[in-house]
Amino acid sequence: MDNGRETIRQRLEDELAHVTFSGHSRVLEQTHPPTFRARLAALWNKELEIPLGTLGAAAAVLTTGVLLFYAPQITVKQQQSIQVQERRELIETGGNTYWKDLYEQAVKQHEN
Amino acid sequence: MKIRIKVKHLVLFLLLPLTLLAVFVFIRPSAGTDLSPAQQASADARTVLLQKLAASSGSARMQLIREKVVEPANVHSAYRFNVYAGGSMSQVNQIGEDEEVSPLLPADRIKLLEEYVQEGPADYSLQNAVKQLVYEYDAAGNAGDQADQAIAAAAQRVSSKSSAARELTLLRAERALNAGRFVQAGQLLEQAEFSVQYNESELDARAAWLQGRLLFTQGKGREALTLVNSALEEYRKIWAERDAALNPAGSGSQQNASGAGGVDGGDVDGGGTDGGGTDGGSKDGGNTDSGGSDGGGTGSSADGGGNNSGNNAAEQVYHASSSTEEQLVALQTALREAVKLGFNAPATLSGTLTKSDGTPVARAGIFLRAESELYHSVQSDSEPYQIVTDAEGRFQFSGVIPGFYQIQLGFSFEQIDGWTWPVQPDDWIELQAGSSVTHDITLQPLLELQSPVNSQVLTGDAVQFKWEAVDGAAYYNLSTTVEEKGSFFSYVTRQRITDNQVEIPVTELYNSGGFSTSSFSTVEGGEGWQSVSPASLLGFANPDSRFSWSIDAYDAQGHVITRSNGYRLKEETVGNLPFFYLKSRTMTAADKLVADQKLEEALEAYRNDYAGNPQDDHALKMLIHLLFAKHSYSRDAGTMDEAMTLLVKLVELRPDANFAFNLADYYLGRSDWSSYNKYHALYLELSSHEPDSYDRSQNGVALMYQGRLDEAREQLALAMEADPSHRFIGSYLAAELAAGQPLESVLELAKRYPQHSFSQGGYSWPLLIMELQAERAEAPAAFDKLLAEKLDAYLSRQDEALEQWAGEATPTALKRFIKAVLEVG
Numbered sequence: 001m002d003n004g005r006e007t008i009r010q011r012l013e014d015e016l017a018h019v020t021f022s023g024h025s026r027v028l029e030q031t032h033p034p035t036f037r038a039r040l041a042a043l044w045n046k047e048l049e050i051p052l053g054t055l056g057a058a059a060a061v062l063t064t065g066v067l068l069f070y071a072p073q074i075t076v077k078q079q080q081s082i083q084v085q086e087r088r089e090l091i092e093t094g095g096n097t098y099w100k101d102l103y104e105q106a107v108k109q110h111e112n
Numbered sequence: 113m114k115i116r117i118k119v120k121h122l123v124l125f126l127l128l129p130l131t132l133l134a135v136f137v138f139i140r141p142s143a144g145t146d147l148s149p150a151q152q153a154s155a156d157a158r159t160v161l162l163q164k165l166a167a168s169s170g171s172a173r174m175q176l177i178r179e180k181v182v183e184p185a186n187v188h189s190a191y192r193f194n195v196y197a198g199g200s201m202s203q204v205n206q207i208g209e210d211e212e213v214s215p216l217l218p219a220d221r222i223k224l225l226e227e228y229v230q231e232g233p234a235d236y237s238l239q240n241a242v243k244q245l246v247y248e249y250d251a252a253g254n255a256g257d258q259a260d261q262a263i264a265a266a267a268q269r270v271s272s273k274s275s276a277a278r279e280l281t282l283l284r285a286e287r288a289l290n291a292g293r294f295v296q297a298g299q300l301l302e303q304a305e306f307s308v309q310y311n312e313s314e315l316d317a318r319a320a321w322l323q324g325r326l327l328f329t330q331g332k333g334r335e336a337l338t339l340v341n342s343a344l345e346e347y348r349k350i351w352a353e354r355d356a357a358l359n360p361a362g363s364g365s366q367q368n369a370s371g372a373g374g375v376d377g378g379d380v381d382g383g384g385t386d387g388g389g390t391d392g393g394s395k396d397g398g399n400t401d402s403g404g405s406d407g408g409g410t411g412s413s414a415d416g417g418g419n420n421s422g423n424n425a426a427e428q429v430y431h432a433s434s435s436t437e438e439q440l441v442a443l444q445t446a447l448r449e450a451v452k453l454g455f456n457a458p459a460t461l462s463g464t465l466t467k468s469d470g471t472p473v474a475r476a477g478i479f480l481r482a483e484s485e486l487y488h489s490v491q492s493d494s495e496p497y498q499i500v501t502d503a504e505g506r507f508q509f510s511g512v513i514p515g516f517y518q519i520q521l522g523f524s525f526e527q528i529d530g531w532t533w534p535v536q537p538d539d540w541i542e543l544q545a546g547s548s549v550t551h552d553i554t555l556q557p558l559l560e561l562q563s564p565v566n567s568q569v570l571t572g573d574a575v576q577f578k579w580e581a582v583d584g585a586a587y588y589n590l591s592t593t594v595e596e597k598g599s600f601f602s603y604v605t606r607q608r609i610t611d612n613q614v615e616i617p618v619t620e621l622y623n624s625g626g627f628s629t630s631s632f633s634t635v636e637g638g639e640g641w642q643s644v645s646p647a648s649l650l651g652f653a654n655p656d657s658r659f660s661w662s663i664d665a666y667d668a669q670g671h672v673i674t675r676s677n678g679y680r681l682k683e684e685t686v687g688n689l690p691f692f693y694l695k696s697r698t699m700t701a702a703d704k705l706v707a708d709q710k711l712e713e714a715l716e717a718y719r720n721d722y723a724g725n726p727q728d729d730h731a732l733k734m735l736i737h738l739l740f741a742k743h744s745y746s747r748d749a750g751t752m753d754e755a756m757t758l759l760v761k762l763v764e765l766r767p768d769a770n771f772a773f774n775l776a777d778y779y780l781g782r783s784d785w786s787s788y789n790k791y792h793a794l795y796l797e798l799s800s801h802e803p804d805s806y807d808r809s810q811n812g813v814a815l816m817y818q819g820r821l822d823e824a825r826e827q828l829a830l831a832m833e834a835d836p837s838h839r840f841i842g843s844y845l846a847a848e849l850a851a852g853q854p855l856e857s858v859l860e861l862a863k864r865y866p867q868h869s870f871s872q873g874g875y876s877w878p879l880l881i882m883e884l885q886a887e888r889a890e891a892p893a894a895f896d897k898l899l900a901e902k903l904d905a906y907l908s909r910q911d912e913a914l915e916q917w918a919g920e921a922t923p924t925a926l927k928r929f930i931k932a933v934l935e936v937g
Contacts, residue, residue, distance in 0.1 A: 045118055052113045052114060095591075096677055102683060110567045
C-alpha cells in the first residue's frame with residue numbers, strides 16, 4: 001500500500017518535473033491584496049526610463065503646437081491694444097450713437 | 113542615452129509647473145475682463161508715471177508734475193465733457209488725436225496738485241494748478257472748503273499786488289458768490305481792487321462782472337446794470353483802441369461793437385419802454401451781414417431806438433471778442449430783463465444727479481443756462497453757472513439772477529452709455545426772485561426694442577412692433593425713420609399706445625408723416641425740384657430702404673420716462689439694432705423713376721398710372737407728393753390747386769388722418785371755412801388719439817377767424833394747459849382782448865403761459881402787455897378804440913394792412929404787440 005502511494009507520488013513528480021510554479025505574487029495579491037496607499041507609493045516611486053531622443057521630439061512637438069496655437073492670439077492682442085489707443089469713431093444711426101467698430105460688427109453679425 | 117526619472121519627480125518638476133502655467137494662461141484673461149485693454153494700459157501708465165515721480169525730488173519733481181500733471185490738463189477747461197445733453201440740444205465731443213488722457217486717478221491728482229501749489233514755482237502754472245485742484249476738490253465734495261483755502265494759500269505765494277494775486281482773489285470771490293457767501297464775496301472783491309501791470313482790462317471786466325452779480329444779490333439790480341453797462345463799454349473801448357493800434361486800416365468788429373455799446377448804455381435810462389427781444393427775427397441771420405447791421409445799430413442810437421435793442425444784443429454776442437465780453441453781455445441781458453420785471457433778489461437751485469438704481473453720478477458737469485444763452489453751445493470758459501457733481505451727485509448754484517433756465521449736463525461716455533436723461537425741449541425751470549428750488553435729476557436705463565430688430569426682413573400686410581414694457585408708463589409713442597445717405601426722415605407714426613406692442617398696417621407706414629407742403633430735403637444731383645430726396649418721397653414704400661424705429665415711454669402727465677434712443681457704446685449696451693426692411697410691395701416703374709431721381713418723368717408716369725386706374729391710391733399719393741415737392745420750388749398756384757384737388761380724392765380712397773389734416777390746414781390758410789370745418793371734423797374722426805394741443809390751437813385760431821370767439825377761447829385755453837411750449841399764446845391773448853378782457857387779466861395769462869422760442873424769451877409776452885398797460889395809461893379811450901380796431905382787422909385777416917401799419921412811423925407798444933401776434937404759429 002505504502003509502496004503503491006510512493007509509486008504514484010514518484011510518477012506525479014516525474015510528470016510535473018518540467019512544470020514550475022511562478023504564480024506566487026499573483027496568489028499573494030489575491031489572498032493578501034496590497035493597500036491603495038501601497039499601490040500609489042509604488043506608482044509614485046516607479047522609475048521611468050525615457051530615451052532622450054523621444055523626449056526631445058515630444059518637447060519639440062509640444063512647443064511648436066503651443067506656439068502655433070497662441071501665435072494668432074498674441075498678434076491679435078497687440079493689434080487690439082493699438083486699436084484702443086487709436087481714435088475710435090462715433091457713428092449716429094437708427095437714432096443711436098455707437099462706436100463705429102462695434103456697430104459694424106453687430107450689423108455684420110445680423111446681416112450675414 | 114536615456115533618462116531615468118521617478119514618476120514623482122516627473123510630476124513635481126515638470127507636470128505641475130506646466131499645469132499651473134496652463135491654468136494661468138486660460139483663466140487669467142477671463143478673470144481680467146473687468147479691466148479692458150485700454151484700462152489696463154492706463155493703469156500701467158499710471159504706475160510708470162507714479163514711479164517716475166517717486167524717483168524725482170526738488171525742482172526736477174516740480175518740473176515733472178508741471179509737465180505731466182498740470183500742463184496736459186490745461187489744454188482744455190476742466191469742464192469739458194464727452195457728451196453735453198440738454199432738452200434743446202445735445203453735443204458730442206470726441207477726444208482729439210493729439211490729446212493725452214491722464215492716467216492718474218483723482219486722488220493722485222489732488223496729492224500732486226496740492227504739492228505743486230505749495231512748492232512749485234510761483235508762476236502762471238501755479239494758477240492753473242490751483243484751478244485744477246479746486247475742480248478736483250469740488251468733485252470730491254470740497255469738505256471744509258479746502259478749495260477756498262488752497263486758492264488763498266496760492267495767493268499768499270505770489271507777490272501781493274500782482275495780476276496773479278488779483279486773479280486768484282477774484283476766483284475766490286466768484287466761488288464765494290456761487291456758494292451764496294455774499295458777504296465774503298464782497299470782502300474779497302474789495303481786496304481785489306488794486307491796479308496791476310498785466311492783463312488789467314480783463315481783470316477789471318471780470319471784477320465788474322462779479323460786482324454786478326453781487327449788487328444784484330443785494331437787491332440793487334439797477335446799479336448792477338449801470339455798472340455792467342459801463343464796464344462793457346470800457347472793455348470794448350480798450351479793445352477797439354488796441355485793435356486800431358494793431359490794425360490802423362480798421363476792420364473793426366470791435367469798433368462796431370463799441371459803437372453798439374453806446375446804444376446799450378442808453379437803454380438803462382429808457383427804463384421799461386423798450387421792447388427787449390420781442391421783435392424777434394434775430395435768430396441767426398445776423399451772422400452773415402454783420403458789419404452792415406452793426407453800423408445800423410450804431411446809427412439808430414440817435415433816435416433812442418429801444419426797438420433795436422433786442423437785435424443789437426443778439427448780434428453783439430456773435431461779435432464778442434472774448435469769453436470775458438460774452439460773460440458781460442450775458443449778464444447785461446439777464447440784468448436788463450430782471451430790472452424790467454422788477455426782480456430784486458437772487459435765486460438758488462440745488463439737486464442731486466443719480467441713476468434710477470440710486471447710484472449717484474459723480475464728476476458730471478451741471479450747467480445752468482439762461483434762456484437767452486441757449487442759442488449757443490456750452491462754452492465752459494464763460495458759463496456763469498457751472499459746477500461738477502460731488503461723490504454723492506450733488507450740485508448747487510446760489511446768487512442766480514431770476515429767470516427761465518434749462519439745465520444741461522456734461523457726461524463722460526462711460527457715464528451716459530446705456531442711460532438716458534429723459535429731458536424734453538420744454539422742460540424749463542423758472543427761478544423766481546428769492547426762491548430756492550430743488551431739482552433732482554434721474555438717469556434712466558435705455559428701453560430695449562424687441563421686434564422687428566437686427567435688420568429683420570418683413571413682408572405681409574402689417575408690422576408687429578414689440579418692446580420692453582416700462583414701469584409706470586401710461587403710454588408710448590412710436591417713431592419711424594427712413595435713412596438715406598446720412599439724411600434721416602423721422603415721423604411719429606403712432607402716439608399714445610398703451611400696450612408695449614402694436615400692430616401697424618403697412619399702408620399706415622406708407623402714409624407716415626402725411627405730406628410736407630413746404631420744405632423738402634434735397635440730395636445731390638438733379639436741379640431745382642428734381643433734387644428733392646427720393647427717400648423723403650418714397651418713405652416706407654421703397655422695399656430697398658432700411659428703416660429704423662424708436663420708442664419714447666411717457667407717464668400719465670406726459671413726461672418722458674425713458675426712450676430707446678441713446679448712447680450704446682459697449683457690447684452689452686448695443687442691444688438689438690433698431691433696423692428692419694419692409695419688402696411687402698414691389699416698386700412700380702414710376703417708383704423706380706423716383707428712386708433714380710427722375711422726378712419729372714416719375715410725375716408723368718404716376719399721372720398715367722392714376723389715369724389708367726382711378727383706384728390706384730399709391731400712384732395718386734405719390735402724384736400729390738411730387739406736386740407738393742414741385743410747388744415748394746415753383747410756388748406755382750396751379751400746381752398747388754391740382755395737388756389739393758387730388759388730395760380730396762385720395763382721402764376718399766385712403767382715409768388717413770394725416771391727409772385730412774393737410775386739407776384742413778390748406779383751407780384754413782384760404783379762410784374757406786366750410787371746407788375747413790369739414791376736414792377738421794374728418795381729421796378728428798380718423799385720428800387715433802384725442803386732439804392734441806396743436807390740433808386745439810389750430811382749431812382755436814380757425815374759430816377765432818370765423819368770429820366764434822367764445823369757442824375759440826375755450827379751445828385755446830385747453831391748448832395752453834396741454835402745450836408746454838405755449839406756442840399759440842399770442843393768438844390766445846389776442847382772442848381774450850378781442851372778447852373785451854382787461855389788460856390785467858390778459859397779463860396774468862401771459863405770465864401763466866410763457867412762450868419759449870429762439871427769438872422770444874419766456875417774459876416777452878408779459879413785457880408786451882405791460883407796455884400796452886403803460887401806453888393805455890396815457891390815453892385810455894384812444895388806446896381802447898385803436899386796440900379794438902386793430903384786433904378787428906386781425907380777426908378779419910387783414911394781415912398785410914396790419915403789417916404795413918405796424919412797420920411805419922413811430923413804433924408803439926400796440927404796433928409791437930400786433931406784429932408779434934401776426935407772427936404766431
